Amino acid sequence: MKKSYSLLLVFVLSCGLSSALQAQELESGYFLGGNPYAFRMNPAFQSERNVFSIALGQTGLGMWSNLGVSTLLYPDNGKVYTFLNDRVSAADFMRKIGKRNSINLDARVNLLTLGFWADQRFFTLDFNVRSLNAVSAPYDLFSFLKEGSGSRSSFDFSGMGIRSKSFIEAAFGWSKNFENRFNVGFRVKGLVGIEEAEVMVQTLKLTMTNERWEVLSKSVLNASSPSLAYTKNGNELDVSSIHIDDSHIGPAGFGGAVDLGASWNISPVLTLSAAVLDLGAMRWNREIRGLSPESAYAWVPSAQEEGGEEGWNAEIDRATSALSGIIRFQDVSGSGTHLEMLPFRVNAGAEFRMPFYERLTVGALYQGRGGSCFARHTGRFSLNWNPLDFLSMTTSTTLSRITESIGFVLNLHPAAFNLLIGCDYIPFHCVNISPLIRDIPARYQSLAVLPRDRMNLNLYIGFNMSVGRCRLDHKKRFMW
Numbered sequence: 001m002k003k004s005y006s007l008l009l010v011f012v013l014s015c016g017l018s019s020a021l022q023a024q025e026l027e028s029g030y031f032l033g034g035n036p037y038a039f040r041m042n043p044a045f046q047s048e049r050n051v052f053s054i055a056l057g058q059t060g061l062g063m064w065s066n067l068g069v070s071t072l073l074y075p076d077n078g079k080v081y082t083f084l085n086d087r088v089s090a091a092d093f094m095r096k097i098g099k100r101n102s103i104n105l106d107a108r109v110n111l112l113t114l115g116f117w118a119d120q121r122f123f124t125l126d127f128n129v130r131s132l133n134a135v136s137a138p139y140d141l142f143s144f145l146k147e148g149s150g151s152r153s154s155f156d157f158s159g160m161g162i163r164s165k166s167f168i169e170a171a172f173g174w175s176k177n178f179e180n181r182f183n184v185g186f187r188v189k190g191l192v193g194i195e196e197a198e199v200m201v202q203t204l205k206l207t208m209t210n211e212r213w214e215v216l217s218k219s220v221l222n223a224s225s226p227s228l229a230y231t232k233n234g235n236e237l238d239v240s241s242i243h244i245d246d247s248h249i250g251p252a253g254f255g256g257a258v259d260l261g262a263s264w265n266i267s268p269v270l271t272l273s274a275a276v277l278d279l280g281a282m283r284w285n286r287e288i289r290g291l292s293p294e295s296a297y298a299w300v301p302s303a304q305e306e307g308g309e310e311g312w313n314a315e316i317d318r319a320t321s322a323l324s325g326i327i328r329f330q331d332v333s334g335s336g337t338h339l340e341m342l343p344f345r346v347n348a349g350a351e352f353r354m355p356f357y358e359r360l361t362v363g364a365l366y367q368g369r370g371g372s373c374f375a376r377h378t379g380r381f382s383l384n385w386n387p388l389d390f391l392s393m394t395t396s397t398t399l400s401r402i403t404e405s406i407g408f409v410l411n412l413h414p415a416a417f418n419l420l421i422g423c424d425y426i427p428f429h430c431v432n433i434s435p436l437i438r439d440i441p442a443r444y445q446s447l448a449v450l451p452r453d454r455m456n457l458n459l460y461i462g463f464n465m466s467v468g469r470c471r472l473d474h475k476k477r478f479m480w
Helices: 002-015 090-094 139-150 308-329 444-448
Strands: 050-054 060-064 074-075 079-082 098-118 121-138 152-157 160-178 180-209 215-222 253-267 270-285 287-301 329-331 337-340 345-354 357-369 374-390 391-399 404-412 418-423 429-434 449-452 455-465
Touching: 090 139, 090 357, 098 139, 121 139, 121 180, 121 253, 139 152, 180 270, 391 444
Parallel strands: none
Antiparallel strands: 050 098, 050 455, 060 098, 060 455, 074 079, 098 121, 121 160, 152 180, 160 180, 180 215, 180 253, 215 287, 253 270, 270 337, 270 345, 287 329, 345 357, 357 374, 374 391, 391 404, 404 418, 418 455, 429 449
16 A cells, blocks of 8 residues: 555656745845945945946855755765655654745846946846746645655645746836935836746645545646647647747746835944835736646555555556546636736845944844745844955844854955855755765765755855946945
8 A cells, every 4th residue: 555655646746846936135245345236135225336247247046945955864874865764753754844845946147237326326227037946845745755644544735836937137226325324226127038837736635545545636737938839639738748849939928026225324333224126017928728627536445465566556557547637637728818926025124333343334134025825034134344445245144933044245346346256055064965866976976965954055156347436435335
């Protein structure tokens, strides 16, 4: 019977996992002196000088998850075992699993950035390619994987799915300084979709007894790209036939958003700031839409002993026949476009300059992400040091109910150029996963590592030219 569990799990995993998508910035750079890309986190922030970059601007890759590698992988005597191994206690493992579990992978490639001063106003124009990808899984999926029917007879896998989207972002920003005390700014962003795809398992409930297995399911498949082509069997979508047709290239959708921000130097030592980002929506042109309506399936598991090849083959036939309807999608592509609200973000910060050494500041930043079932609230505290007029650095720590981290950013910003490198999550404890990778060369085995406690990791690097005189005092967010 245990083998028949694994068969169902292959189907469950093939359905994918779903989540809301949250774009990330270099959060540790919010208070960083001379940061030319701070306007992305608060459009009221201004650069020291005019800036310009082509294909070398701030580019980043980030991964976020509430699961840790130490939750899924367990090293022992030079070997690495997964959580499914009998050496791992089911009770200990399930204590690490949340009600909802997700992995998000975001990437941003900066194509062009232009920022210039005009009197007390600062204008920005930037173009980016962004990719947002995420998976998630409910608690019951891990319970079924680890404990099987020994713990209970019913499981709810509803809410699983996989989602990916890519788009081009063009943004125009404006900010103005009032009396060297108060700044306001906004960014208007136009979005052009490249692709969007999702498999959403809206309902998937499993009830098991020794005499009967029952599955209740409902799922959808969506994809947006003019380059996609497929065939149908009657009214049924042939999922295996979906492919890219290079002869049809065009936008997958259009959208727009606005960022609003403000900052206030209320004293020579204290600056308050706040911003609301990504207030907008995206309208996708659904080229493919498949629906597997809510249906119930049932079958009688094999009564033969586990380990018998004949019984196992018969079990495969029964389960495959019963589950085949779940992964069949009716073609409903004529339903048109889909309007999707963007998940908005909120940043609120306070920066305090040390009265005894004005090149040193401490900052507190609240970050909230809403508009989805995966809303997050994070507090980040940073120590910011500008030892030289052309050198700034920041170290930060994050506090939240799902993760703790330490970040670091180094920014070299002389008169001619700006070089920035940093990350928000420095993994101090890692797990070597080379035993799980086949044929990995010995010289690369030491590099095959992942963060142990949380799969949170990002890296940003940026280079741009800076010209003109310095408009902002390096020791302060604004001139006093």
